[in-house]
Amino acid sequence: MRMLAAVMYTQGLPTPYEHSQPFRIEEVDLEGPADDEVLVEIRAAGLCHSDLSQVAGLRKRKVPVVGGHEGAGIVREVGRNVNTLKEGDHVVMVGVSDCGHCQMCIENRPVLCNSVAWSRSQGLLPNGNRKLSRQGMPLNHYSGVSSFAQYAVTMPQTLIKVDPAVPLDIVAMFGCAVVTGAGSVFNAAQVRPGQNVVVFGLGGVGLNAVMAAKLSNADRIIGVDIHESKFALARELGCTDCVLATDPDIVPRIKELTQGGVDFAFEVSGSKPAMATAVAVTRKGGEIIGVGLGASGDLYSYDHAQLVAEEKVIRGSFLGSGVPARDLPLYVDYFQTGRLPVDRLKSGTMGFEQLNKNLDMLDKGDVVRQILLPHGV
Numbered sequence: 226m227r228m229l230a231a232v233m234y235t236q237g238l239p240t241p242y243e244h245s246q247p248f249r250i251e252e253v254d255l256e257g258p259a260d261d262e263v264l265v266e267i268r269a270a271g272l273c274h275s276d277l278s279q280v281a282g283l284r285k286r287k288v289p290v291v292g293g294h295e296g297a298g299i300v301r302e303v304g305r306n307v308n309t310l311k312e313g314d315h316v317v318m319v320g321v322s323d324c325g326h327c328q329m330c331i332e333n334r335p336v337l338c339n340s341v342a343w344s345r346s347q348g349l350l351p352n353g354n355r356k357l358s359r360q361g362m363p364l365n366h367y368s369g370v371s372s373f374a375q376y377a378v379t380m381p382q383t384l385i386k387v388d389p390a391v392p393l394d395i396v397a398m399f400g401c402a403v404v405t406g407a408g409s410v411f412n413a414a415q416v417r418p419g420q421n422v423v424v425f426g427l428g429g430v431g432l433n434a435v436m437a438a439k440l441s442n443a444d445r446i447i448g449v450d451i452h453e454s455k456f457a458l459a460r461e462l463g464c465t466d467c468v469l470a471t472d473p474d475i476v477p478r479i480k481e482l483t484q485g486g487v488d489f490a491f492e493v494s495g496s497k498p499a500m501a502t503a504v505a506v507t508r509k510g511g512e513i514i515g516v517g518l519g520a521s522g523d524l525y526s527y528d529h530a531q532l533v534a535e536e537k538v539i540r541g542s543f544l545g546s547g548v549p550a551r552d553l554p555l556y557v558d559y560f561q562t563g564r565l566p567v568d569r570l571k572s573g574t575m576g577f578e579q580l581n582k583n584l585d586m587l588d589k590g591d592v593v594r595q596i597l598l599p600h601g602v
């Protein structure tokens with residue numbers, strides 16, 4: 226079929242993106258689903274900071290690529306070997322796979338599945354197929370999702386069925402922002418009631434960590450950002466205190482608020498200085514959870530002697546360190562029962578023509594989650 230999609234041909238174009246137009250909105254061809262694939266009509270797709278990093282060229286991807294890794298839609302066709310989904314199901318897209326037989330899948334860590342890591346680097350679906358092209362030229366898939374398009378053919382492991390009562394423009398955010406932010410608290414850190422946490426970076430992912438920390442009955446939940454404008458929403462969603470990242474007294478202030486340091490510091494901004502501060506404000510024996518992502522190959526620095534002598538732990542957390550097929554429906558239930566008010570993170574909606582401009586808005590910190598409606602606003 227022929228459809229509209231946002232195609233990126235070159236990474237690293239200059240800002241403002243409204244002028245350099247890294248995403249070209251074009252008619253592309255999508256091949257129908259093979260026996261083990263599913264056709265989804267994409268109704269909503271979230272714009273994540275990781276999309277911005279790809280556009281900036283911080284992490285190399287095969288181009289040309291149809292962008293987007295956060296999305297939700299309706300199943301329109303299933304391959305004959307697919308028995309877990311049917312036409313009409315509402316689904317959230319998650320850039321994971323579950324081959325079931327690699328070492329990571331055997332250890333129940335589908336987020337780290339070797340087949341999805343390979344297909345992600347190759348711009349293919351996890352089964353090795355390519356479904357996208359333009360005028361005969363092959364186009365790459367983005368994380369097996371490519372949600373900045375009107376339709377996608379993907380694999381059932383990438384799709385999680387959700388209650389159709391939840392609006393698709395809200396549930397789209399669950400595929401990355403929610404599973405990542407909430408999962409970093411529930412799965413990676415496993416915050417216990419009464420513990421103290423700090424979250425660096427109060428964007429779409431960081432605010433989910435804030436909400437999950439509140440749901441975990443954390444005591445102090447401290448939010449840190451370079452933009453004071455992020456503090457009001459952060460407080461409404463659970464932050465007990467907010468501190469500017471540029472405050473020269475940030476380390477003693479957070480230590481004082483927490484009687485010596487936080488149990489868990491979540492670095493969700495992708496900034497190197499934030500990581501050093503995160504290590505500094507963590508108490509003896511506490512953990513620093515690295516969620517934010519900078520450029521591939523970036524080296525970070527922190528006080529290593531303190532890390533050793535105070536037995537701190539640095540832990541990476543990718544897509545929430547959990548099992549999305551298990552966790553995501555639970556988080557949707559938390560949303561439906563008012564415990565995880567994810568709808569508060571939606572800043573607005575956009576059509577394809579505003580996608581590049583929205584990259585600039587996210588870059589400047591003006592918005593939290595902007596939602597692309599590929600079939601029009």
Ligand SMILES: NC(=O)c1ccc[n+]([C@@H]2O[C@H](COP(=O)([O-])OP(=O)(O)OC[C@H]3O[C@@H](n4cnc5c(N)ncnc54)[C@H](O)[C@@H]3O)[C@@H](O)[C@H]2O)c1
Nearest residue numbers: 274275426428429430450451470494495496517518543544
């Ligand atoms: N680990 C994963 O699986 C995963 C998944 C999704 C996103 N990410 C990464 O998480 C990060 C956050 O993503 P997002 O979509 O929420 O981004 P976002 O742009 O919505 O939010 C980032 C926030 O960090 C703030 N910030 C920037 N520099 C800072 C600093 N030095 N100290 C404190 N705050 C600072 C910004 O003002 C902004 O509010 C990005 O690096 C993204 O690539 C990781």
Ligand SMILES: [Zn+2]
Nearest residue numbers: 273275401402
């Ligand atoms: Zn993301």
Ligand SMILES: [Zn+2]
Nearest residue numbers: 324327330338
């Ligand atoms: Zn696997």
